[in-house]
Amino acid sequence: MKINDVILQTATKLVLFVIILFSIHLFFAGHYYPGGGFIGGLMTAAAIVLLLLAFDLKTVAKILPFDFKKVTAIGLLFAVGTGAGALLFDAPFLTHAFTDAYLPLLGKTSLHTAVLFDIGVYLVVIGVTLTIIQTIGESE
Amino acid sequence: MEILMAFTIGILFMSATYLMLSKSLLRIIIGTGLLSHGAHLLLLTMAGLKRGAPPLLGEEAASYADPLPQALILTAIVISFGVTSFFLVLAYRAYQELGTDNMDRLRGTEGND
Amino acid sequence: MTNLILLPILVPLLAGIILIFFTKNIHLQRWLSGISSLATVVVSAFVLLKVRQDGIQTLALSSWEAPFGITLVSDMLSALLVFMASIISFACLIYSFRSIGEQRERFYYYSIFQFLLVGVNGAFTTGDIFNLFVFFEVMLMSSYVLLVLGGTKIQLRESIKYILVNIISSALFVVAVGYLYSIVGTLNMAHISQRVSEINQPGIITVIAVLFLIVFGLKGAIFPLFFWLPGSYNAPPAPVMAIFGALLTKVGIYSIMRTFTLLFPHDTGYTHQILSVMAILTIITGAIGAIAYWDIKKIIIYNIIVAVGVIAFGISVMSYDSLAGSVFYLIHDMNIKAALFLLVGIMIKITGTSNLRKISGLIAHYPGLGWTYFLAALTVAGIPPLSGFIGKVILVRSGFEEGHYWGAAIVLMSSLLVLFSVMKIFINGFWGEPKDYPEGKKVPVNQLMIAPVLLVIFAIFYGLGIEAVQPYISQAAETLSNPDIYINAVLKE
Numbered sequence: 001m002k003i004n005d006v007i008l009q010t011a012t013k014l015v016l017f018v019i020i021l022f023s024i025h026l027f028f029a030g031h032y033y034p035g036g037g038f039i040g041g042l043m044t045a046a047a048i049v050l051l052l053l054a055f056d057l058k059t060v061a062k063i064l065p066f067d068f069k070k071v072t073a074i075g076l077l078f079a080v081g082t083g084a085g086a087l088l089f090d091a092p093f094l095t096h097a098f099t100d101a102y103l104p105l106l107g108k109t110s111l112h113t114a115v116l117f118d119i120g121v122y123l124v125v126i127g128v129t130l131t132i133i134q135t136i137g138e139s140e
Numbered sequence: 141m142e143i144l145m146a147f148t149i150g151i152l153f154m155s156a157t158y159l160m161l162s163k164s165l166l167r168i169i170i171g172t173g174l175l176s177h178g179a180h181l182l183l184l185t186m187a188g189l190k191r192g193a194p195p196l197l198g199e200e201a202a203s204y205a206d207p208l209p210q211a212l213i214l215t216a217i218v219i220s221f222g223v224t225s226f227f228l229v230l231a232y233r234a235y236q237e238l239g240t241d242n243m244d245r246l247r248g249t250e251g252n253d
Numbered sequence: 254m255t256n257l258i259l260l261p262i263l264v265p266l267l268a269g270i271i272l273i274f275f276t277k278n279i280h281l282q283r284w285l286s287g288i289s290s291l292a293t294v295v296v297s298a299f300v301l302l303k304v305r306q307d308g309i310q311t312l313a314l315s316s317w318e319a320p321f322g323i324t325l326v327s328d329m330l331s332a333l334l335v336f337m338a339s340i341i342s343f344a345c346l347i348y349s350f351r352s353i354g355e356q357r358e359r360f361y362y363y364s365i366f367q368f369l370l371v372g373v374n375g376a377f378t379t380g381d382i383f384n385l386f387v388f389f390e391v392m393l394m395s396s397y398v399l400l401v402l403g404g405t406k407i408q409l410r411e412s413i414k415y416i417l418v419n420i421i422s423s424a425l426f427v428v429a430v431g432y433l434y435s436i437v438g439t440l441n442m443a444h445i446s447q448r449v450s451e452i453n454q455p456g457i458i459t460v461i462a463v464l465f466l467i468v469f470g471l472k473g474a475i476f477p478l479f480f481w482l483p484g485s486y487n488a489p490p491a492p493v494m495a496i497f498g499a500l501l502t503k504v505g506i507y508s509i510m511r512t513f514t515l516l517f518p519h520d521t522g523y524t525h526q527i528l529s530v531m532a533i534l535t536i537i538t539g540a541i542g543a544i545a546y547w548d549i550k551k552i553i554i555y556n557i558i559v560a561v562g563v564i565a566f567g568i569s570v571m572s573y574d575s576l577a578g579s580v581f582y583l584i585h586d587m588n589i590k591a592a593l594f595l596l597v598g599i600m601i602k603i604t605g606t607s608n609l610r611k612i613s614g615l616i617a618h619y620p621g622l623g624w625t626y627f628l629a630a631l632t633v634a635g636i637p638p639l640s641g642f643i644g645k646v647i648l649v650r651s652g653f654e655e656g657h658y659w660g661a662a663i664v665l666m667s668s669l670l671v672l673f674s675v676m677k678i679f680i681n682g683f684w685g686e687p688k689d690y691p692e693g694k695k696v697p698v699n700q701l702m703i704a705p706v707l708l709v710i711f712a713i714f715y716g717l718g719i720e721a722v723q724p725y726i727s728q729a730a731e732t733l734s735n736p737d738i739y740i741n742a743v744l745k746e
Contacts, residue, residue, distance in 0.1 A: 038218070070273065072273070073270055073273035073274055076270045077270050080266055080267060080270060086256075091255065091316060092255055092256065093312070093315075094315040132229065135229055136228070160417070176427075180427065183427055183428075183431035186431040186434060187431070209434070216386075219390045220423075223397075226397060226398075230409070230412060230416065233404065238410065246410050246414075
């Protein structure tokens with residue numbers, strides 16, 4: 001029997017980008033307001049899982065041809081690397097630096113090395129979640 | 141409020157124990173999930189349920205929330221998320237390999253002389 | 254250098270991450286993990302010397318000073334254990350190169366191995382009770398993977414139980430931390446210790462102490478919480494078994510040592526009494542198991558339980574001498590158990606079975622293996638002048654001095670039973686008529702022998718060089734028996 005999933009697929013195509021944009025918003029909100037790498041990553045991963053539900057593993061693998069285990073590793077490198085960066089300045093591990101910069105268009109923006117750390121968390125969460133989903137899904 | 145939470149946590153622990161004592165592997169995994177939920181709620185409740193402004197960002201608020209329990213609970217949730225998903229995949233694999241999810245049949249008796 | 258005490262955690266962490274990228278290239282993986290393990294040994298040796306020279310080292314992560322941020326604290330005990338853990342994992346790694354098999358090497362074996370070391374070294378170094386939980390989980394997650402890697406039936410079956418037990422104990426850990434935080438309002442161990450002595454350890458703190466005892470007792474396999482250990486440790490291949498046996502239970506014991514000397518030392522009449530009874534029962538059950546089984550893996554596994562009991566007994570006596578004895582015995586036991594597991598692993602590789610009744614006469618073709626095993630067995634049983642003897646002498650003497658006659662007598666008796674159990678393997682396995690095994694007469698074991706021989710040599714020097722080791726041990730015991738040293742070093746008052 002062929003399952004009719006036109007509605008799910010069409011809705012997914014539209015909603016997917018909204019979710020991913022919102023997850024990026026959450027990610028950048030994270031330093032001073034609720035949000036951050038973990039929540040952002042989970043939401044992005046949820047978007048990709050929605051894509052998986054609407055289509056199938058092969059399609060998603062074609063759209064996102066990454067090895068998600070490597071994505072996890074890259075994320076870990078970002079997170080640990082940011083922490084280890086403090087070693088170069090002989091500061092305790094994980095010490096962060098931040099400054100306020102006046103960028104064109106954006107105005108006053110705070111730049112913080114914690115964002116780099118959070119990018120790592122973001123990638124780790126996506127990588128781990130999708131690895132889990134793929135591992136269970138692949139064997140069917 | 142704390143009393144209510146105490147009951148909630150108690151019920152969670154109770155159901156978790158009940159589920160973990162059953163024979164089916166899947167029920168056991170759900171039980172471990174409930175157990176960690178109970179532990180997390182307990183962590184949050186023990187640290188005190190109160191309202192307040194976020195700390196460090198300002199100095200004028202009347203009272204501040206304690207950020208530590210939130211950080212702890214987030215860490216604990218992430219860890220139990222990881223462990224539960226690992227356990228689920230393992231259970232699935234074990235079911236495929238051993239052909240059963242009944243804990244009675246997973247006893248290690250062979251070769252124990 | 255500010256971050257020196259972090260390096261034994263950071264080096265394997267980075268190595269573990271980088272290794273994920275090279276799963277296909279096994280040679281590169283071996284080289285990278287070997288280099289990183291060696292580097293860990295070197296940096297942990299530096300930490301050890303630094304602590305010996307300048308006393309307790311602390312590091313406030315993210316520059317949040319104690320007690321607000323997470324503090325890493327390296328006192329003599331931590332530094333010694335980190336050093337030992339690094340050496341043992343290096344030895345097990347060398348052993349893995351020749352024995353673990355390509356199948357596992359492709360599936361992130363080396364990477365997970367490094368993460369396990371991160372967890373163990375982190376748990377030894379951290380000075381924050383919740384961070385201890387986190388490092389416990391890092392270590393446990395890696396141990397789950399190492400246990401199940403390979404996916405044989407027995408591994409799948411046993412790892413389910415192992416994970417279940419550990420999830421429950423982790424949940425209890427979170428609960429215990431929650432209770433403790435609600436009373437003392439801090440997580441920094443030095444700060445907790447200070448607050449607990451300010452309020453003079455009321456009953457509720459004692460309840461929490463017992464809860465911590467259950468949590469760490471489950472991880473450290475103390476009677477009656479050891480039931481999961483014989484099955485789980487029986488499942489994985491030899492190097493994994495060695496690193497589990499040498500490190501994982503010891504992390505539980507270290508945590509008991511740390512919490513019971515630093516956080517809850519005020520109501521010893523109750524908590525340490527319980528610990529003492531549990532320790533004695535642990536020794537007895539371990540010894541019974543070690544004698545009863547005819548499976549060489551099981552015999553050594555039950556010997557772990559005996560050792561755990563001996564160390565816990567030293568903690569329960571709680572005098573300067575008994576703590577020194579416990580520290581000495583802890584390090585001795587980590588080292589020699591790893592060596593024994595690796596040797597037993599070689600025996601199983603030669604004969605293809607772990608049933609002692611089917612093994613005999615190995616010494617005819619493998620004299621090196623036989624005599625190395627003999628030395629290791631003498632060391633573990635505590636024949637003078639080897640290291641097991643010295644640790645037990647200090648422990649038993651302090652037990653008699655403090656009036657724990659029963660416990661001290663049972664520790665003494667356990668030596669005999671341990672000697673019997675390990676000699677049973679030697680007499681039945683190495684003497685007698687040589688048998689034919691499916692693998693043929695001559696299995697190449699020379700390269701496998703490197704790691705256990707290194708460990709046994711280390712053990713012999715550890716025993717004979719007691720004069721050189723003694724200042725380190727007494728520095729560790731001094732910090733343990735006088736928490737103020739630790740508190741002052743961390744809170745800088």
